[in-house]
Amino acid sequence: MNIIVEREKMLLELEKRIEALRDAYAQQPLDMSAEMAALEQKYAEIQREVFGSLTPWQKVHMARHPNRPTAADYISQFAQFDELHGDRHVRDDQAIIGGFAKLGARAVVVIGEQRGRDTKENLKRNFGMPAPEGYRKVQRLAKLAGRMHLPIVTFVDTKGADPGITSEERAQSEAIAACLYEFTISPVPIVATVIGEGGSGGALALSIADRILMLENSYYSVASPEGCAAILWSDAGKAEEAASHLKLTAQDLENFGIVDEIIGEPIGGAHRDAAGTIARVLNAVETALAELAPLSPDRLREARYLKYRRIGAWESERREAVRTGA
């Protein structure tokens, strides 16, 4: 059960009532606009109270909200998109979508992790958990982008890489490791945006990038809170506690120097104004691409190396602690 969906119910009910009142007043000769304004102000207050400051666990649920815009929703707002399919070996993993696209006038290769909104779609998309075939499709597209000198735009949204038997039989580890390698050596600009869930290595495989953007209510974590709780305490039920420890919010990641830019969401989450959110994200991606466009392949790779080289928190006699978490 999604705790955000539960919290929303009451608000949506209120919204409906205000709407009904507005309609009712419209039929009457009296001027009720002051009363309506007061009511709407009250509503906004309640909304702020409910959604104004979310706990990490609530943000995890916001990131998983069934109506939250998915990778396909973002890609549908590109000027053009021609989807390319398959890993050239085994099958076409539907948890990954990608291909040539135009963002404004700029030709790019776009790659996204795609979850479904309902059960039927989720079965097709494997709940947005890519298999090795999906990550091999990613590698193929990344190589293609490098050869064609087209920038890469990725949308990250996965609980994690698929943990199934066939995925192990087809070398999930190698598939992810090879994605990391491919993006690291890529000669073209890469802009990644975490739009929903950033689950562990399965998310990292699409986010070795020159710029990492992150929506305000998305999360990015070393393991899903459920996975972390299972690993540390053998109890996936302690996910909320794990979420509070993991420092997985956009703000935490910006503090760590991992995320370059946080993109704000409307109060109540991205799905309350999907079109506006998508426009802001695409705008930010375009700006980042424009900044990276003049850089040569060598400069890009050098800067990318240094960006990742710095991340961590350690003590050393040679160098005082580099990035601190707090």
Add this chain to the structure above:
Amino acid sequence: MPMPDWLRSRRSKTTNNEDAALWSKCPKCGEVLYRRDLVANLWVCPRCGHHFRMSAFDRISTIVDGDFVEIGADVLPRDPLGWVDKKSYTAKLAADREKSQLTEGVVCGFGSIGGFDTALAVMDFNFRGGTMGTVVGERITLLLEAALQRSVPCVIFTASGGARMEEGMLALMQMAKTTAAVTRFMEAGNFFVTVLTDPTTGGVSASFAFQSDVILAEPKAMIGFAGRRVIEQTIRQKLPDQFQTAEFLLEKGHIDMVVDRHSVKATLTRLLDYAAQGMHGRRGAFA
């Protein structure tokens, strides 16, 4: 060759202090083994061939010809998330330092293997399950950078439960950092070998463990992306015993060889020899 004093002093307590633990029981066949025999047999059960997990310095002593010059030992962990669950992360680190006699989950340095100068990293499961946090990532990165500078091959023995939860995203990002170092090292034409030991999973298997030129594994080592428990919970059924073993991966084509611990050094030496000839070939014409 006798073991150098520096190495003797750094080996795990249990092997030095034989009064404390004279006997070990093989977890596979149940045979009770005299500890000294077990050490002499490279921690392989003489009865059933079970490969015990090995401490980093014990492992190094079986691989290098003589001297081993450690690097990155001064890189030490911090507690970036201020993590506290039943115990604080700081307390967990202190307990593992005591238990393993190590400062972190990997030991890196230079030594020669069969006469070939090599950069060597050995992970140790006794320190936080060999998990990769900032320090493991940083030490391996330093090693690969130094190996690149010296143009020597690199061998990494992996043993890891994956990324270290208590360092959160900073731990996950070590996959990216080590990958960056691996790409520079390999793209410059240097030879990279990994030896996967029990267990190699998660963030380590999904980064440098599977990015090398040649992948060896010890018999019956558990190797995979997702842990066995996670998969069993997802599919709600028991997995066959063979699943995710080194032999299983060999059959599926994921790794190059399964090598008994007694043959690892000889195998590495042969591989390093091929690579050395290749390096000469690149400098001039094929001889």
